[in-house]
Amino acid sequence: MQFISALLIVLCGLGSADCLDCQPGWNQFQNKCYWFSHTARPWGEAEAICAGFHTKLAEPRTNDESNFLISHFQSLHDSSFYWIGISDLIEEDRWIYSSNMQTITTNYFSPGEPNQHTDANCVALWDRYHGKWADESCGHVYRFICETDVAEGDIVG
Ligand SMILES: [Ca+2]
Numbered sequence: 163m164q165f166i167s168a169l170l171i172v173l174c175g176l177g178s179a180d181c182l183d184c185q186p187g188w189n190q191f192q193n194k195c196y197w198f199s200h201t202a203r204p205w206g207e208a209e210a211i212c213a214g215f216h217t218k219l220a221e222p223r224t225n226d227e228s229n230f231l232i233s234h235f236q237s238l239h240d241s242s243f244y245w246i247g248i249s250d251l252i253e254e255d256r257w258i259y260s261s262n263m264q265t266i267t268t269n270y271f272s273p274g275e276p277n278q279h280t281d282a283n284c285v286a287l288w289d290r291y292h293g294k295w296a297d298e299s300c301g302h303v304y305r306f307i308c309e310t311d312v313a314e315g316d317i318v319g
Contacts, residue, residue: 219247
């Protein structure tokens with residue numbers, strides 16, 4: 163059974179259509195499920211909405227995860243910005259994940275970004291940068307991306 167679970171994870175990571183490990187409306191990549199919102203909120207409210215579903219704003223930890231978010235973002239063609247769970251709210255110019263306050267382990271700021279200093283403390287994917295990151299004022303009202311781990315029980319079905 164463990165082998166089947168591992169196989170499903172691999173297949174789902176490759177975008178298998180039979181993959182049912184995420185809830186309807188969520189997109190799977192590797193062992194995470196992502197939801198791209200249809201409504202726009204300030205960063206803090208976006209975080210609260212994710213938390214309301216026991217999830218969190220997306221926190222890409224690897225280049226592969228960042229690349230997945232960017233490619234899915236580009237496939238949507240429907241919004242200019244999407245919030246993710248990275249900010250320098252606590253300490254200027256130290257970009258951290260919201261859930262554990264650790265310094266980011268993958269950096270997809272577009273060249274020249276971040277560039278707005280204390281005026282912009284939250285990170286969004288931006289279509290002008292083909293989905294790479296910009297620092298934005300946290301009060302701006304943008305769509306957002308929530309993430310959650312694939313539940314182990316769901317993998318086995
Ligand atoms: Ca800042």
